[in-house]
Amino acid sequence: xxxxxxxxxxxxxxxxxxxxxxxxxxxxxxxxxxxxxxxxxxxxxxxxxxxxxxxxxxxxxxxxxxxxxxxxxxxxxxxxxxxxxxxxxxxxxxxxxxxxxxxxxxxxxxxxxxxxxxxxxxxxxxxxxxxxxxxxxxxxxxxxxxxxxxxxxxxxxxxxxxx
Amino acid sequence: xxxxxxxxxxxxxxxxxxxxxxxxxxxxxxxxxxxxxxxxxxxxxxxxxxxxxxxxxxxxxxxxxxxxxxxxxxxxxxxxxxxxxxxxxxxxxxxxx
Numbered sequence: 001x002x003x004x005x006x007x008x009x010x011x012x013x014x015x016x017x018x019x020x021x022x023x024x025x026x027x028x029x030x031x032x033x034x035x036x037x038x039x040x041x042x043x044x045x046x047x048x049x050x051x052x053x054x055x056x057x058x059x060x061x062x063x064x065x066x067x068x069x070x071x072x073x074x075x076x077x078x079x080x081x082x083x084x085x086x087x088x089x090x091x092x093x094x095x096x097x098x099x100x101x102x103x104x105x106x107x108x109x110x111x112x113x114x115x116x117x118x119x120x121x122x123x124x125x126x127x128x129x130x131x132x133x134x135x136x137x138x139x140x141x142x143x144x145x146x147x148x149x150x151x152x153x154x155x156x157x158x159x160x161x162x163x
Numbered sequence: 164x165x166x167x168x169x170x171x172x173x174x175x176x177x178x179x180x181x182x183x184x185x186x187x188x189x190x191x192x193x194x195x196x197x198x199x200x201x202x203x204x205x206x207x208x209x210x211x212x213x214x215x216x217x218x219x220x221x222x223x224x225x226x227x228x229x230x231x232x233x234x235x236x237x238x239x240x241x242x243x244x245x246x247x248x249x250x251x252x253x254x255x256x257x258x259x260x
Contacts, residue, residue, distance in 0.1 A: 008169040015196050019180040045210045050222035069237050073244050091183045106168040127221035134214035134220050142229045148231035
């Protein structure tokens with residue numbers, strides 16, 4: 001239990017660092033770190049398949065996507081970095097305080113959720129659930145993937161000259 | 164219960180990031196953190212209700228949707244950068260068709 005609390009605190013710290021750090025590159029790396037910590041938590045919650053997906057896709061692919069975009073865009077000058085640092089400190093300075101106060105308040109309230117819901121018994125294997133119970137989700141995933149592919153193709157299509 | 168508190172905290176961090184920044188990449192990073200909060204919530208509820216398999220199936224679906232959204236959003240951000248030479252959300256207030 002104490003290890004779970006430690007991982008969850010680490011998760012919040014990693015996400016805070018991701019949001020508050022000055023460099024966009026560090027933010028992308030922080031996002032990967034947040035995903036890695038979340039993977040640990042998901043794995044400890046007996047969900048290994050979701051943990052593997054989270055680790056490979058969210059901690060691997062998405063930060064790479066962000067880093068590629070950051071490298072394709074123009075870097076800020078030293079003067080701009082200094083101005084942005086001051087503005088960011090003003091905007092994000094109160095966020096850790098908000099998180100600490102809210103966390104302490106929610107911890108003190110101790111709401112008792114009735115988590116044992118009377119749900120119908122389903123398969124114990126996530127693969128069987130996905131293929132037998134939630135097969136429409138797979139269809140939706142395929143449609144969304146195709147939509148994404150077409151979206152990217154349209155976004156990066158070169159305009160004809162004179163158009 | 165314990166995960167619920169941290170889900171709320173993660174959600175607040177992501178929402179604050181989206182609301183406080185003007186940088187489009189940071190907005191996407193805030194959105195990512197919001198999705199992580201939702202992922203943690205689904206797994207926690209799945210574990211508490213004894214339906215871990217169903218929760219995992221839903222998380223896999225969420226991750227696929229997340230990747231597609233991020234890919235398209237990154238394309239939009241690059242398009243904005245190509246037009247305005249900046250990543251500032253204030254530069255795209257006047258949208259022209």
